[in-house]
Amino acid sequence: MFLSSYESSVDLKKRVSIxxxxxxxxxxxxxxxxxxxxxxxxxxxxxxxLMNEFEDSMGxxxxxxxxxxxxxTYIMGxxxxxxxxxxxxxxxxxxxxxxxxxxxxxxxxxxxDRFQIWEPAAFEAMKAEMRALALESLGLxxxxxxxxxxxxxxxx
Amino acid sequence: MFLSSYESSVDLKKRVSIxxxxxxxxxxxxxxxxxxxxxxxxxxxxxxxLMNEFEDSMGxxxxxxxxxxxxxTYIMGxxxxxxxxxxxxxxxxxxxxxxxxxxxxxxxxxxxDRFQIWEPAAFEAMKAEMRALALESLGLxxxxxxxxxxxxxxxx
DNA sequence: GGGGATACCATGGGAGCGTATGGGCAACAA
DNA sequence: TTGTTGCCCATACGCTCCCATGGTATCCCC
Numbered sequence: 611m612f613l614s615s616y617e618s619s620v621d622l623k624k625r626v627s628i629x630x631x632x633x634x635x636x637x638x639x640x641x642x643x644x645x646x647x648x649x650x651x652x653x654x655x656x657x658x659x660l661m662n663e664f665e666d667s668m669g670x671x672x673x674x675x676x677x678x679x680x681x682x683t684y685i686m687g688x689x690x691x692x693x694x695x696x697x698x699x700x701x702x703x704x705x706x707x708x709x710x711x712x713x714x715x716x717x718x719x720x721x722x723d724r725f726q727i728w729e730p731a732a733f734e735a736m737k738a739e740m741r742a743l744a745l746e747s748l749g750l751x752x753x754x755x756x757x758x759x760x761x762x763x764x765x766x
Numbered sequence: 767m768f769l770s771s772y773e774s775s776v777d778l779k780k781r782v783s784i785x786x787x788x789x790x791x792x793x794x795x796x797x798x799x800x801x802x803x804x805x806x807x808x809x810x811x812x813x814x815x816l817m818n819e820f821e822d823s824m825g826x827x828x829x830x831x832x833x834x835x836x837x838x839t840y841i842m843g844x845x846x847x848x849x850x851x852x853x854x855x856x857x858x859x860x861x862x863x864x865x866x867x868x869x870x871x872x873x874x875x876x877x878x879d880r881f882q883i884w885e886p887a888a889f890e891a892m893k894a895e896m897r898a899l900a901l902e903s904l905g906l907x908x909x910x911x912x913x914x915x916x917x918x919x920x921x922x
Numbered sequence: 923g924g925g926g927a928t929a930c931c932a933t934g935g936g937a938g939c940g941t942a943t944g945g946g947c948a949a950c951a952a
Numbered sequence: 953t954t955g956t957t958g959c960c961c962a963t964a965c966g967c968t969c970c971c972a973t974g975g976t977a978t979c980c981c982c
Contacts, residue, residue, distance in 0.1 A: 611821070611842070612842070613799075613842055613845050613846065613847055614842075614843070614844070614845060614846045614847070615843050615844070618942070618943090619942085619943075621943070621944070621945095622944090622945095623945095623956090623957085625943090627941075627942050627943070629941095629942095630940075630941060630942090631847075649830075693958090695958080695959070695960085696959085696960080697941080697942075697943075697960095698941075698942080699942085699943085701957075701958085719839065719843045720842050720843055721835075721838040721839065721842050721843060722821055722824065722838055722842045736839075737839060737840075740835070740836040740839055740840070741804075741840075743832060743833060743836040744804060744833075744836040744837055744839070744840040745804055745805060746833070747833035747834075747836055747837050748804065748837070750823065750827070750833065750837070751819070751820060751823045751824075751837070774932070774933090775932085775933075777933065777934070778934085778935095779934090779935090779967090781933085781934095783931075783932050783933075785931095786930080786931060786932090849968085851968075851969065851970080852969080852970075852971095853931080853932075853933075853970095854931080854932085855932085855933085857967075857968085
């Protein structure tokens with residue numbers, strides 16, 4: 611699971627270190643998938659498993675469904691597979707960088723099944739904007755009844 | 767279950783001992799999840815099971831739901847997984863400490879399924895404030911006339 | 923009940939390792 | 953050639969893990 615957030619620097623060769631904990635979350639694989647976010651000025655990234663989920667979900671749509679084509683174009687078409695070096699770094703290409711407005715600092719933000727890479731100031735601004743909504747939405751979590759399968763013992 | 771409250775000191779390396787009873791509440795696991803409280807100047811913490819509940823609850827929201835994104839950003843993006851050493855200590859990073867205003871003393875407060883870490887004076891202030899509010903609220907309850915449709919049994 | 927032994931807990935310090943980051947070099951394309 | 957890309961080595965710092973110490977509460981035995 612991608613958790614927490616980290617800031618790392620982009621060097622002259624446009625390389626950034628993927629946070630060590632994110633690399634561990636990828637479970638030993640040496641590649642990540644990256645794509646420009648559809649609706650936000652940032653880069654999104656994930657491992658093989660989320661990519662497979664996308665593929666499966668798309669498989670549920672009709673072959674000629676326009677939406678399928680749109681999704682394929684924007685997700686499959688825009689995604690890149692990046693291999694990181696032994697230092698755990700990847701190279702961000704110019705398109706990804708400019709889409710997110712990143713120059714020399716990049717903030718990695720874990721979102722569970724995926725992560726995002728933001729220009730630090732832009733991330734702070736977005737977060738401030740989201741705060742009220744997050745507070746409201748907390749109620750959604752609390753309202754959830756305990757499911758039969760869960761193990762209450764583990765919390766004690 | 768996280769119960770009662772304890773005060774422990776933060777050393778030069780920003781380490782704090784997790785109260786022994788809290789460690790027992792984690793049921794043998796050697797990690798805790800920590801995140802800055804969304805609405806209070808303190809740190810919140812919990813074990814794996816509460817984190818799983820968060821993740822599951824979020825999974826119920828639609829992928830493009832703004833609330834899902836807000837929650838993911840504030841919960842997954844802010845939470846850290848901390849492993850404690852054999853002495854039962856964890857390291858608090860600078861962001862968590864500054865958000866809670868903690869310098870050299872930390873008060874652990876059990877809240878059942880999670881716990882909070884406060885700067886001792888801030889905790890006392892909050893408690894005093896809560897007490898006043900609780901007293902006021904009691905007055906409101908007494909003043910309230912019994913409604914016709916209500917069930918007197920349930921209130922007694 | 924007093925005294926001591928023991929186990930556990932909180933806290934301090936040090937050493938080794940992993941991570942982040944900079945730079946060099948060769949292969950390849952424009 | 954010149955710039956770009958992938959691969960490798962080098963280094964410093966910070967963090968994690970481990971060992972050590974002192975204090976306290978509990979239990980047992982005398």
